[in-house]
Amino acid sequence: MGYWLFKTEPDTFSIDTLKQQKVSCWEGVRNYQARNMLRDEVKVGDQVLIYHSSCKHVGVAGVATVTRECYPDHTQFEPDSGYFDPKATPEAPRWFMVDVAYQRHLPLITLAQMKQNPALAEMPLVKKGNRLSVMPVTAAQWQAILTMAGESCIVR
DNA sequence: GCCAACGTTGGC
DNA sequence: GCCAACGTTGGC
Numbered sequence: 001m002g003y004w005l006f007k008t009e010p011d012t013f014s015i016d017t018l019k020q021q022k023v024s025c026w027e028g029v030r031n032y033q034a035r036n037m038l039r040d041e042v043k044v045g046d047q048v049l050i051y052h053s054s055c056k057h058v059g060v061a062g063v064a065t066v067t068r069e070c071y072p073d074h075t076q077f078e079p080d081s082g083y084f085d086p087k088a089t090p091e092a093p094r095w096f097m098v099d100v101a102y103q104r105h106l107p108l109i110t111l112a113q114m115k116q117n118p119a120l121a122e123m124p125l126v127k128k129g130n131r132l133s134v135m136p137v138t139a140a141q142w143q144a145i146l147t148m149a150g151e152s153c154i155v156r
Numbered sequence: 157g158c159c160a161a162c163g164t165t166g167g168c
Numbered sequence: 169g170c171c172a173a174c175g176t177t178g179g180c
Contacts, residue, residue, distance in 0.1 A: 007166095031165095031175080054166050111167075129173035131165050157180105164175080 002046040003137040004037075005060070005125060006100070010052040015062035018050065018102045023067055026097050027075045028083045034134035039070045039096045041136070048100055049137060049145065051125070052108075059110035060145060068099035106149040119144035 006026060008014065018024055029035055046066040052058055072093035075083035088094040115126045120141055124130045137145075146152065 009166095033175095058167070129166090131174055133165090160177100160179095162175105162177080165173085167172095168170085 002041065002043055003049075003139065003142040004042060004046060004066075005049040005051050005123075005135050005137050006064075007051045007053045007133040009054045010061070011055060014052060015050045015102075015105055018062070018064060018100070019105070021102070023099055023101045025068075025073075025099050027073050029073070029097065029133055030083065030085075030095060031131070031133055034132055035094075035096060037134050037136065038098055042066055042069065042098050042134075044069055047103075047142070049142075057108055057110065059108045059112075059114070060106060060149075061108055062105045063103040064100040065103055066098050067101045070096045070098060073097040106146075106151070109145060109148050113148060114145070117144060117148065 010016075013024075026038075029038055044066050048064040048066060049060045050062045050064055052061045072090070073083070073095040075081040076085040076088040076093060076095045077090060078084055083095075085094055111126070114120050114123070120126055123137070123141055124132050124135045143152075
């Protein structure tokens with residue numbers, strides 16, 4: 001089973017939004033490195049940390065699970081969408097998405113806290129200038145983050 | 157293929 | 169709002 005961290009701007013889509021919707025597609029990834037991971041490596045059943053970025057309290061806010069693998073992101077074909085890509089066609093889609101299901105909230109683990117934890121030093125997230133919106137998380141990093149959230153005894 | 161200019165991300 | 173870091177674009 002794989003572990004991931006997905007970034008989202010909570011003003012647009014937060015862990016609360018996901019809880020309400022229960023299951024949601026994860027649209028709008030427009031970065032090739034992130035896309036390639038969504039397309040090639042993210043699998044049904046993988047666990048995902050939901051990270052709130054570009055907001056007042058940045059950090060990991062909850063956990064989701066992947067319920068559908070890689071399919072074309074429909075927003076790339078919609079001219080009214082902010083994610084529209086004129087170079088994409090249904091025959092040759094450029095961007096992909098997966099579906100995720102809400103699992104649970106976590107007490108917010110802030111980016112500042114994560115930067116303090118040596119076990120997380122290798123995460124792209126805590127490195128300067130990081131812009132990756134979908135990133136892999138190792139089992140050790142996953143465990144360290146859940147421990148910070150007070151879930152050290154929970155193995156799922 | 158190089159690289160400068162430009163646009164975007166994202167923490168603070 | 170600022171600005172550093174990074175990704176993308178496009179001329180050559």
